[in-house]
Amino acid sequence: MASSILVVSTDPQGSTVWWADRVGIALPFDFATAHDDPGSLKYLKDTGAQIHVICNQKGGVGKTTTTVNLAAVTQEVLGDSDQRLHIFVDTPGSLENEHILMAALDVADDVLVPLPPEPLAFDPTARTIEQVILPRELPYKVVVNNWDPRDGKADRDETIEYIEAQGWPRANTVIRRYKIHTRAAAEGKVVTQYPDSGTTLRAREDYFKLALEQGYGGTR
Template sequence: MHVVLNQKGGVGKSTLTVNLAAVTAEAIGTQPDGTPSVLAVSVDPQGSTSWWADRVGDELPFLFTQAHKDLDGLNRLSKVKGVRHIFVDTPGWLDLSEDDSSADPLGDGRAAEILRAVLDNADSVILPIEPEPLGFKPTLRTIKRVVEPRKLPYTVVINNWDPRDGDVDLKQTQEFVEKSCGHLARTVIRHYKLHARASAEGVVVTQYPANRVALQGRQDFDKLALEIALNGASQ
């Protein structure tokens, strides 16, 4: 089970969750009865991933469930028959204040229990970061306060890099991750308007129109999914 996590909001957790689930589902095929072998789960109460899945409708190439209130269901995720990969979208509400010295910074309450259940059943964590300095501290704090204490393998993914802006921010982000965090994905998810419009248009990356730009946008997710699979991060 792959958990897409970062304290900082707006870094593309939903986009990575949905599109990684889509390309993985296409790559590994369905179960013998035709049911998808990939499940995407959202525990974000805002429900943006759920809204996206509803927009795609019956053409959604993977299974999906909104589970921000289903603690029992989350604890049974590893027992879902026939599902080979699970991708979990999480909220950006983590209150990891620097002066919080508690043993478990997730806090109390139902929302904390939900996220704790996800992490307790996780095999790996994917941390998206955009190529801008504002995301550095929240990403590092998420790793140090939440991921490393649980001894979970993780991969930091640079997301939404626009080549038209040059590579100064990209290189600075790569250097920060390699020096402070490690575990940087070789694949960079580039910025395309297609990705930003996909949820409103009710499509996932495997359903983009057949043109050069769409192919390039999809290629990034294909490469990242393969990289995650080769790193041994599976359900």
């Protein structure tokens, strides 16, 4: 029996490198890097696992946070397995590494696009969807991430309206902003490893809801 979940980091820059440096840390899923050799991503297909690519060429929208936490809750639901069941691929948040994103999308079964409730992120997100995802006819969903309920519902609702006006499919689950996510990332921890508290439960719930909505728990 081994971990049913693999996270693959393909981002040669930024926060994922930080995660990649901590491969030795006690993560609840397997972790691999493919920064230097995006061509190796094609071998992921041989595992028979469902491959989920998390992408948005706008930086800092929550790709890495979504990837590792969705992987963590899916591992918790499915437990260990003889087979690899799901692979989550984190991708670069920059246009210059588009070839890496392309290699990831070549093996994708589906795509998740995190989008924060910030109008500045809207146009770059539209570019990724229209120029990179739609031409491949891959199933995809936009997921609103990093919404702070204390800011009121207007930001969230305007973002949802924008997504719907574009005609993009959207995850019903909205990932809320919790400082604990930012803090935990600095410690190399994922949502299932946070010390129990009311906030932890709510923070976890968002990812469990998203995993359930995506059907990640139902293939055991």
